[in-house]
Amino acid sequence: MYLNTKGLVLREAVYKETSRILTVLTSDAGKQTVTARGAKRRGSRIAGASQLLAFSDMMLYGSRGRWVLTEARPIEIFEPLRSDLEKMSLGSYFAELLEAVSDEEIPNPELLSLGLNALFALSEGKRKNALVKSAFELRLMCLAGFEPDVSACQVCGRTDVSAPRLDLSGGVVRCRDCRGEEPAGRAVPLCAGSLDAMRYIVGCDPKKLFSFTLGDEALSRLSAAAEAFALTQLDRGFGTLEFYRSIKEE
Numbered sequence: 001m002y003l004n005t006k007g008l009v010l011r012e013a014v015y016k017e018t019s020r021i022l023t024v025l026t027s028d029a030g031k032q033t034v035t036a037r038g039a040k041r042r043g044s045r046i047a048g049a050s051q052l053l054a055f056s057d058m059m060l061y062g063s064r065g066r067w068v069l070t071e072a073r074p075i076e077i078f079e080p081l082r083s084d085l086e087k088m089s090l091g092s093y094f095a096e097l098l099e100a101v102s103d104e105e106i107p108n109p110e111l112l113s114l115g116l117n118a119l120f121a122l123s124e125g126k127r128k129n130a131l132v133k134s135a136f137e138l139r140l141m142c143l144a145g146f147e148p149d150v151s152a153c154q155v156c157g158r159t160d161v162s163a164p165r166l167d168l169s170g171g172v173v174r175c176r177d178c179r180g181e182e183p184a185g186r187a188v189p190l191c192a193g194s195l196d197a198m199r200y201i202v203g204c205d206p207k208k209l210f211s212f213t214l215g216d217e218a219l220s221r222l223s224a225a226a227e228a229f230a231l232t233q234l235d236r237g238f239g240t241l242e243f244y245r246s247i248k249e250e
Helices: 084-102 109-124 129-143 192-203 218-235 237-249
Strands: 002-015 021-024 030-036 055-063 066-076 149-153 166-167 172-174 188-190
Touching: 002 030, 002 066, 002 084, 002 109, 002 188, 021 084, 021 109, 084 109, 084 129, 084 218, 084 237, 109 129, 129 192, 129 218, 149 192, 172 218, 188 218
Parallel strands: 030 066, 149 172
Antiparallel strands: 002 021, 002 055, 021 030, 055 066, 166 172, 166 188
């Protein structure tokens, strides 16, 4: 059978020297493993459309539970990322996160849209990388079923949360008076600005996800909280994130 779909390449691996094995988040069939035969040959017509982070029109042929890429036309390859190592490493981290939370054969248009919007935001460079990263991580957790309740203190219910802290496991916030004894490493400090940003990210129109600004201190707290929350909820680490961190430290 044939499937004409649009897809974002989340992962690529060399296969038999001239081909690639791709992990693709498609618009019609969820996450799929796709063989791109001859994609690494010089002059291949599918080379550009089958590279990491390429969003393309694809014609797939399926047989015996396997998909083969027969035709492809790139729609967007996010060229600015490919000349910026920090941005490319961050985009690769986004792709690994998307791969971790997406399901095979189950379409999730919101997930694909979030990934594309985040890559566009990185490419445009109008927002700080840390802001795009934090908004993507937190909104992704919402779509994956781990939406935090940051509307008010979990214990007293006050919305003007004093000295807020985010419980990484429970996904709730507590104020200074209510948090009590917290296990080490289970909660991270926020501030009024970073808490407001989290509330915005969780509830805003998807098209306006990156349309906010934040001071350096609040952004630093938001960045630490969003990353730690994602890693805690998914209960795993990411090699692409470690590489991104190493680039940042240089």
